[in-house]
Amino acid sequence: MELQSRTFFPVFSLVLGLPCACVAETQTGAPQQGSNLMNPNISVIGNLGLNWGDDSTISPELFGLKEAELGFQAVVDPYARGDFFIAVDEEGASIEEGYITFLALPGGLSIKAGKFRSNIGKFNRTHPPETVFADRPLATVEFLGEDGLSGIGASASYLVPLSSLYLNLDFEVTNNFNESPSFGYESDGELVAGGKRGDLGYTLRASTYRDLTESSNIAAGFSYVRGVNDASGLQATNIYNTDVTLRWKNPRRAIYRSFMWQTEVLVERMETQPGSTVSSWGMFSYVDFQFSRRWHTGARFDQSERPGDASASERGGLAYITFTPSEFSLLSFQSRYVKRFDGKKEWAHFVKLTFNIGPHGAHPF
Amino acid sequence: MKHLMAIVLAIATPASAWAKLSIVTTTEDLASIATTIAGDKAEVTAICKGYQDPHFVDPKPSYLLKLRTADLLIAVGLELEVGWLTSLVQQCRNPKLLGTGYLDVSQGCEILERPAGAVSRAEGDVHPLGNPHYWLEPENGRAIARSIAAKLSSLQPNDAAFFQGRLDSFLKQLDQKTAEWVEMMRPYAGAEIVTYHNSWPNFAKRFNLRVAGYVEPKPGVPPSPAHTLELIRTMRERGIKVILIEPYFDLQTPNAIARETGARVVVMPPSVGGNDQIKDYIGLFDYDLALLTKAFAETGYKPPRPAA
Numbered sequence: 076m077e078l079q080s081r082t083f084f085p086v087f088s089l090v091l092g093l094p095c096a097c098v099a100e101t102q103t104g105a106p107q108q109g110s111n112l113m114n115p116n117i118s119v120i121g122n123l124g125l126n127w128g129d130d131s132t133i134s135p136e137l138f139g140l141k142e143a144e145l146g147f148q149a150v151v152d153p154y155a156r157g158d159f160f161i162a163v164d165e166e167g168a169s170i171e172e173g174y175i176t177f178l179a180l181p182g183g184l185s186i187k188a189g190k191f192r193s194n195i196g197k198f199n200r201t202h203p204p205e206t207v208f209a210d211r212p213l214a215t216v217e218f219l220g221e222d223g224l225s226g227i228g229a230s231a232s233y234l235v236p237l238s239s240l241y242l243n244l245d246f247e248v249t250n251n252f253n254e255s256p257s258f259g260y261e262s263d264g265e266l267v268a269g270g271k272r273g274d275l276g277y278t279l280r281a282s283t284y285r286d287l288t289e290s291s292n293i294a295a296g297f298s299y300v301r302g303v304n305d306a307s308g309l310q311a312t313n314i315y316n317t318d319v320t321l322r323w324k325n326p327r328r329a330i331y332r333s334f335m336w337q338t339e340v341l342v343e344r345m346e347t348q349p350g351s352t353v354s355s356w357g358m359f360s361y362v363d364f365q366f367s368r369r370w371h372t373g374a375r376f377d378q379s380e381r382p383g384d385a386s387a388s389e390r391g392g393l394a395y396i397t398f399t400p401s402e403f404s405l406l407s408f409q410s411r412y413v414k415r416f417d418g419k420k421e422w423a424h425f426v427k428l429t430f431n432i433g434p435h436g437a438h439p440f
Numbered sequence: 441m442k443h444l445m446a447i448v449l450a451i452a453t454p455a456s457a458w459a460k461l462s463i464v465t466t467t468e469d470l471a472s473i474a475t476t477i478a479g480d481k482a483e484v485t486a487i488c489k490g491y492q493d494p495h496f497v498d499p500k501p502s503y504l505l506k507l508r509t510a511d512l513l514i515a516v517g518l519e520l521e522v523g524w525l526t527s528l529v530q531q532c533r534n535p536k537l538l539g540t541g542y543l544d545v546s547q548g549c550e551i552l553e554r555p556a557g558a559v560s561r562a563e564g565d566v567h568p569l570g571n572p573h574y575w576l577e578p579e580n581g582r583a584i585a586r587s588i589a590a591k592l593s594s595l596q597p598n599d600a601a602f603f604q605g606r607l608d609s610f611l612k613q614l615d616q617k618t619a620e621w622v623e624m625m626r627p628y629a630g631a632e633i634v635t636y637h638n639s640w641p642n643f644a645k646r647f648n649l650r651v652a653g654y655v656e657p658k659p660g661v662p663p664s665p666a667h668t669l670e671l672i673r674t675m676r677e678r679g680i681k682v683i684l685i686e687p688y689f690d691l692q693t694p695n696a697i698a699r700e701t702g703a704r705v706v707v708m709p710p711s712v713g714g715n716d717q718i719k720d721y722i723g724l725f726d727y728d729l730a731l732l733t734k735a736f737a738e739t740g741y742k743p744p745r746p747a748a
Contacts, residue, residue: 179535284501
């Protein structure tokens with residue numbers, strides 16, 4: 076389990092069990108459930124947007140409430156904590172993630188059970204409102220789907236007991252993954268999850284981190300994902316993902332300047348029919364530069380083939396400038412260019428406005 | 441026979457009795473006090489360096505390596521570290537830190553500016569549990585030291601007398617130094633200052649200073665032109681000649697204000713390790729008060745005449 080890019084975590088007092096009232100006496104003497112202190116922390120992130128341009132994949136409407144993400148987080152008992160994230164958009168509500176995490180296990184282990192985003196690369200685990208982009212990189216959309224890869228199951232995470240090197244190992248087993256291009260198939264014109272009852276998806280991840288200097292550090296990870304991709308569950312897809320992140324931030328001026336470069340490369344081997352495997356790949360790489368206390372700018376390069384189809388690729392890029400009035404809101408202007416598989420060149424322009432209300436959360440890393 | 445007894449004693453003694461406690465603190469101020477109390481019975485490491493803004497620390501995985509094996513985590517609390525400590529504790533896989541191995545030293549300290557009613561972020565980055573910069577008051581330093589000594593004694597009862605002895609010695613030294621510091625600041629009692637962030641309420645109360653304004657219009661909000669002009673007007677009207685700024689904030693606006701008002705910008709570290717000369721908690725006050733009194737003297741501060 077890597078450090079998560081979650082915006083909201085519960086307040087520390089809840090985690091550490093500071094004093095709380097469970098049952099209170101009323102003036103009539105009857106005991107009642109005493110206090111909101113035992114309620115979970117509730118947060119909401121609003122993700123609004125404008126989009127326009129000749130890109131065939133963006134919404135035809137100018138304005139959109141892309142998503143409101145509701146977070147409910149609390150300590151369950153002395154052994155575990157629970158987290159729920161519910162995504163609400165104009166089409167309805169869905170549980171984006173909902174899981175219990177057992178933190179107090181011996182031997183450097185932690186175990187999680189529920190629905191969660193798969194631990195492939197770094198970007199897949201970041202919820203849409205919390206990424207720096209108004210869209211998602213082409214490779215993640217093509218291979219993992221517009222909503223990213225997730226599943227219902229359990230995961231174990233092991234922090235290897237080394238004194239000078241951070242090395243973490245994760246293993247996840249879930250029902251076969253949600254409907255995604257790599258692990259689903261078309262049925263009546265719709266993408267549905269592959270496999271039958273009992274077909275499982277597996278994710279393995281090793282991640283490491285090292286401080287280079289006081290101001291700079293590097294993180295790297297390797298992920299392997301396997302699941303079935305057809306209705307019968309006889310054909311499998313294997314994805315290999317490598318990610319590297321380089322960061323710079325002078326701790327003496329931490330709120331004014333920072334730089335990050337992140338790259339993910341994804342190689343997929345997909346069985347398209349028994350005995351026939353097609354390899355394809357995709358990647359994205361982006362830089363983010365904070366040049367003053369409230370301003371960031373950045374750019375991303377995309378290249379991607381399709382699952383099971385290496386005959387053509389699409390490539391493009393995105394550039395943005397973002398203004399953050401405070402830690403709790405941002406306004407970002409972004410433009411994206413893509414040369415599609417058929418050679419068509421498309422432009423899309425976005426304005427992303429996100430704001431969050433609720434407890435002060437952990438800053439992302 | 442003596443050798444045999446020594447060997448038997450060594451074997452029979454639990455390893456924990458010989459091992460040093462591993463203590464991680466969120467700030468260098470707490471590390472300094474913890475080191476003073478624990479002596480050679482513990483290895484103490486601080487996460488946030490004294491020259492860093494403790495509100496904004498990246499929760500780097502390298503900190504997990506320290507926390508994973510820690511016996512005790514000591515925090516300032518009051519949500520000072522809420523932006524980074526929670527995720528570290530949740531991911532360090534150290535069950536001790538979810539229970540008896542966690543100490544919030546704000547308990548027992550005088551906490552100022554606790555909101556009386558509802559708070560919202562319309563007031564900026566407010567701390568709903570009170571101002572967390574409370575360690576900048578020697579009396580709270582005493583309370584912190586007592587809390588740490590009590591916690592160390594509960595974790596390592598065999599060394600309780602050792603910790604108590606070092607606590608007594610520290611408190612005695614702090615008493616002497618506090619009397620010196622108060623005397624040193626007596627000529628400037630009631631002096632008005634401006635600070636960049638609202639980091640100094642306990643310090644100002646102890647040393648009888650009055651904070652007349654802040655460079656930030658609201659906590660955590662960068663200076664705005666309108667607020668800066670208003671602050672300049674206030675400083676001119678009241679003859680305020682000292683602007684305190686923490687080392688991790690940008691000097692541009694304070695310098696501009698100083699140019700307009702003839703004031704002196706004093707980069708005053710609020711924490712141990714804020715620069716190479718500040719080695720410990722007592723040294724922090726020695727350094728800061730020397731800096732402050734020098735600034736008052738050089739800007740020609742004159743105390744108000746006593747009433748006839």
